[in-house]
Amino acid sequence: xxxxxxxxxxxxxxxxxxxxxxxxxxxxxxxxxxxxxxxxxxxxxxxxxxxxxxxxxxxxxxxxxxxxxxxxxxxxxxxxxxxxxxxxxxxxxxxxxxxxxxxxxxxxxxxxxxxxxxxxxxxxxxxxxxxxxxxxxxxxxxxxxxxxxxxxxxxxxxxxxxxxxxxxxxxxxxxxxxxxxxxxxxxxxxxxxxxxxxxxxxxxxxxxxxxxxxxxxxxxxxxxxxxxxxxxxxxxxxxxxxxxxxxxxxxxxxxxxxx
Amino acid sequence: xxxxxxxxxxxxxxxxxxxxxxxxxxxxxxxxxxxxxxxxxxxxxxxxxxxxxxxxxxxxxxxxxxxxxxxxxxxxxxxxxxxxxxxxxxxxxxxxxxxxxxxxxxxxxxxxxxxxxxxxxxxxxxxxxxxxxxxxxxxxxxxxxxxxxxxxxxxxxxxxxxxxxxxxxxxxxxxxxxxxxxxxxxxxxxxxxxxxxxxxxxxxxxxxxxxxxxxxxxxxxxxxxxxxxxxxxxxxxxxxxxxxxxxxxxxxxxxxxxxxxxxxxxxxxxxxxxxxxxxxxxxxxxxxxxxxxxxxxxxxxxxxxxxxxxxxxxxxxxxxxxxxxxxxxxxxxxxxxxxxxxxxxxxxxxxxxxxxxxxxxxxxx
Numbered sequence: 001x002x003x004x005x006x007x008x009x010x011x012x013x014x015x016x017x018x019x020x021x022x023x024x025x026x027x028x029x030x031x032x033x034x035x036x037x038x039x040x041x042x043x044x045x046x047x048x049x050x051x052x053x054x055x056x057x058x059x060x061x062x063x064x065x066x067x068x069x070x071x072x073x074x075x076x077x078x079x080x081x082x083x084x085x086x087x088x089x090x091x092x093x094x095x096x097x098x099x100x101x102x103x104x105x106x107x108x109x110x111x112x113x114x115x116x117x118x119x120x121x122x123x124x125x126x127x128x129x130x131x132x133x134x135x136x137x138x139x140x141x142x143x144x145x146x147x148x149x150x151x152x153x154x155x156x157x158x159x160x161x162x163x164x165x166x167x168x169x170x171x172x173x174x175x176x177x178x179x180x181x182x183x184x185x186x187x188x189x190x191x192x193x194x195x196x197x198x199x200x201x202x203x204x205x206x207x208x209x210x211x212x213x214x215x216x217x218x219x220x221x222x223x224x225x226x227x228x229x230x231x232x233x234x235x236x237x238x239x240x241x242x243x244x245x246x247x248x249x250x251x252x253x254x255x256x257x258x259x
Numbered sequence: 260x261x262x263x264x265x266x267x268x269x270x271x272x273x274x275x276x277x278x279x280x281x282x283x284x285x286x287x288x289x290x291x292x293x294x295x296x297x298x299x300x301x302x303x304x305x306x307x308x309x310x311x312x313x314x315x316x317x318x319x320x321x322x323x324x325x326x327x328x329x330x331x332x333x334x335x336x337x338x339x340x341x342x343x344x345x346x347x348x349x350x351x352x353x354x355x356x357x358x359x360x361x362x363x364x365x366x367x368x369x370x371x372x373x374x375x376x377x378x379x380x381x382x383x384x385x386x387x388x389x390x391x392x393x394x395x396x397x398x399x400x401x402x403x404x405x406x407x408x409x410x411x412x413x414x415x416x417x418x419x420x421x422x423x424x425x426x427x428x429x430x431x432x433x434x435x436x437x438x439x440x441x442x443x444x445x446x447x448x449x450x451x452x453x454x455x456x457x458x459x460x461x462x463x464x465x466x467x468x469x470x471x472x473x474x475x476x477x478x479x480x481x482x483x484x485x486x487x488x489x490x491x492x493x494x495x496x497x498x499x500x501x502x503x504x505x506x507x508x509x510x511x512x513x514x515x516x517x518x519x520x521x522x523x524x525x526x527x528x529x530x531x532x533x534x535x536x537x538x539x540x541x542x543x544x545x546x547x548x549x550x551x552x553x554x555x556x557x558x559x560x561x562x563x564x565x566x567x568x569x570x571x572x573x574x575x576x577x578x579x580x581x582x583x584x585x586x587x588x589x590x591x592x593x594x595x596x597x598x599x600x601x602x603x604x605x606x607x608x609x610x611x612x613x614x615x616x617x618x619x620x621x622x623x624x
Contacts, residue, residue, distance in 0.1 A: 022616035089601045107400030183533045
């Protein structure tokens with residue numbers, strides 16, 4: 001399926017994805033020794049719109065595949081941070097019909113009693129439905145990435161525990177927050193974990209290494225530590241980006257040594 | 260020829276006129292109904308698997324099929340069905356026996372709490388002994404099961420208290436119960452979940468008298484919370500999958516269906532606003548020559564269900580009226596709109612993040 005790896009003399013790591021790329025990019029820019037070690041392809045670039053065609057047999061935009069393909073030739077690893085905010089569609093705010101669920105992996109987390117309890121399998125199924133584009137995206141990347149180099153997909157950043165932070169930096173959610181309110185932190189955590197589980201499955205099906213966020217970016221309750229909060233409700237900051245890059249480099253070395 | 264009691268009887272009293280000389284599709288053993296259901300009447304269904312067909316048709320034909328335990332709108336229709344939503348008015352799964360129905364009422368109102376509370380599954384999940392197949396893969400924790408059960412019982416109470424018509428399909432006479440407290444299982448423990456313990460789990464084959472008494476008791480209870488509820492009883496035409504009696508399954512099937520049919524007759528003769536609808540006769544009657552059964556001679560084919568429901572609609576319902584089932588569609592549309600709005604906002608948030616990053620990069624010396 002994958003073509004043979006070209007020369008990796010330039011020793012670059014290629015990052016592709018959506019908005020979570022911003023934290024990584026700005027983090028990398030602050031480290032002098034990291035300059036020219038990384039390449040980035042931003043999938044939100046208008047040139048790639050729509051990234052996934054809206055047809056009976058959806059495909060990734062040809063220009064995106066072309067540009068990524070060219071950069072892969074010079075890379076010794078590919079890292080995806082695409083579609084990393086899907087969980088916030090369901091979980092950032094209270095929906096008009098609020099619901100709660102039990103995470104199968106962490107069943108002892110608090111259950112909110114003031115909302116409908118939905119079977120976890122239904123939440124998983126919903127995320128599976130919402131990740132169709134991610135599946136197509138990752139499958140296409142897998143196709144053009146040589147088996148000989150590591151291919152990672154990074155977990156989305158953990159949720160910010162602070163509701164007041166989200167209220168202070170609501171971004172485009174301002175009006176909706178006033179209407180619906182921010183979802184309880186415990187629930188936002190569950191949505192993040194549930195989404196991560198579904199993405200991990202997709203990675204496994206496509207033989208892509210799924211890299212969870214490092215433990216040290218999380219507080220004792222597994223929320224994003226304050227030093228990594230961005231001035232918006234859903235992304236990490238440049239410090240977070242740096243830590244994520246370090247973690248990815250470590251993982252790539254482990255994979256290369258194991259190969 | 261002299262006059263006899265048969266002389267003035269209508270055609271439907273005679274086999275030749277009502278069966279032998281008719282196209283099978285035109286056979287109508289219902290004849291008349293004691294009452295009709297309007298499209299505003301809230302209809303609740305329960306019973307064995309054949310009752311699911313009735314529910315399906317009522318919902319499809321815009322009747323006020325009352326579902327008090329609905330799937331959250333994030334669930335697709337397919338997923339909701341996998342989790343037992345909408346098969347019946349609440350998520351109780353198949354209720355095969357009169358004793359199980361009586362027990363459901365008592366449990367929903369807190370009058371009976373079985374000792375057998377939760378079963379642990381081999382995959383480390385948990386099952387409800389009285390709804391063992393309701394949650395694919397089982398519940399993640401005991402607490403989830405208990406909260407879900409409380410939610411379920413609230414939905415059952417709501418259905419019983421809001422219903423105008425209760426349709427119950429009697430399915431089985433053979434039951435498995437706990438000798439400890441008499442609680443009745445829908446399936447023999449160990450079949451899909453739980454562990455069979457011969458010291459505790461006992462078999463019984465309910466008699467006509469027992470089923471009649473169960474149904475009388477449960478209808479009395481239903482009318483204690485909704486005095487005007489009308490009852491329609493049917494007997495499932497689906498043969499037994501297996502019998503625990505030491506005899507051929509066909510013999511047990513005949514016995515079981517006969518007992519259920521007699522019990523239904525007893526009840527409808529005794530109680531007001533309680534009717535028997537002959538779906539059993541429509542499906543199993545010799546006039547259809549078995550064509551309403553699939554190749555396994557057990558599953559009911561869609562053409563048979565259509566025959567049943569055509570007659571049900573013809574005799575028990577009024578034409579016209581509103582389409583109350585649109586309410587669910589409205590809920591789904593509202594949720595879909597919410598998801599689309601949030602998708603847009605997340606997308607804007609992501610665009611802003613990327614844009615912000617580009618601006619930061621450009622502003623650097």
